Amino acid sequence: MSRVLKSPGQLVRAMVDDLVTTFFPADCRVCGGPLPGAGLSPLCDECVDALREQLAELCARCGEALDLDGVRFERQMEGAGVLCGPCRMVPPEFERAAAWGVYADGMREAIQLLKYERAESVARPLGRLLARVIERMGAEGMGRELVVIAVPLFQAWQRQRGYNQSVLLAEEAVRKLGRSGASWRLRAAHGALIRTRKTESQFGLSSRERRRNLRGAFTVKDPAAVSGCEVLLVDDIYTTGATARECARVLRHAGASKVWVATVARAQKEMIARWGAQDEMEAVAGD
Structure with missing residues (x-):
């Protein structure tokens, strides 16, 4: 077991996790699935990993998602990104x-x-x-x-x-x-x-x-x-x-x-x- 876990510290951690999840089971507060470890976070690893980065085209100033087909957006200058209407009218x-x-x-x-x-x-x-x-x-x-x-x-x-x-x-x-x-x-x-x-x-x-x-x-x-x-x-x-x-x-x-x-x-x-x-x-x- 210690060879697989690489160190005595990892072995102790695994034993603690097993004991906690056996006698004090808890569920993820987001998805309701079981929390596998003894950590204090109420979120499981899957829910944390699911918090994805935004992928939409965003205003270069405030981060608003842009509809690039709309007429209210325009490019500031070459290579400078796109501003939303509010940031053009009242710059923050x-x-x-x-x-x-x-x-x-x-x-x-x-x-x-x-x-x-x-x-x-x-x-x-x-x-x-x-x-x-x-x-x-x-x-x-x-x-x-x-x-x-x-x-x-x-x-x-x-x-x-x-x-x-x-x-x-x-x-x-x-x-x-x-x-x-x-x-x-x-x-x-x-x-x-x-x-x-x-x-x-x-x-x-x-x-x-x-x-x-x-x-x-x-x-x-x-x-x-x-x-x-x-x-x-x-x-x-x-x-x-x-x-x-x-x-x-x-x-x-x-x-x-x-x-x-x-x-x-x-x-x-x-x-x-x-x-x-x-x-x-x-x-x-x-x-």
Whole structure:
């Protein structure tokens, strides 16, 4: 047995897995299948592997899925990618927003476990996907020294939840990149940006109304932490972009040289349209 497992440590791990799954069986919280190991994650390996990267043609600025046959899209310049209508009409103050997958199916269930059911361990596999997003953005011109800031929750919401899921995701991604030997210098400064007031639900609001709803909701508490620096803003979901736009505006006003936005998932418009009212309200709560 030890020869097959290569080391005594692997043998012990296999024995622990057998004991746990025999006496304390658990099921994957997404697919309902049995969890084979003694890990803390409530997701099985198959469900994690099913969280696929987006393959659609995306806006080069905000990551919206594009219908290239539509008349509202145009190429910026040769080799510069395509912008969606909103990014052409009202350019965001961030350089680029990128997400790993679409906020649907297993991805949606995994993020809701993290946000609403106190399944903090889900941040580990999702944080590893976030690290891949950051690596990809690094190849697209992102700087090598960045201040990492998670989108803050309103204090009452964070006390109720017990944690900020975006902070957990950012910390896991930074750990992953550190272990991989990446050349970035990532300095966390989550407390530099704070949410100063509770905002109304974004459900049913137009894009302009969403931006107005968030106006003044964020402030930079520590301008020295971001002044002259490139900032990597981290969140779980990019829904309409109102939160990312407002945070980027505030950070740039405080002196950040550039703002990049990385999220695990992106809610595409055609999928938002199919959600019921309650699901929409849940999704835009973090935006």
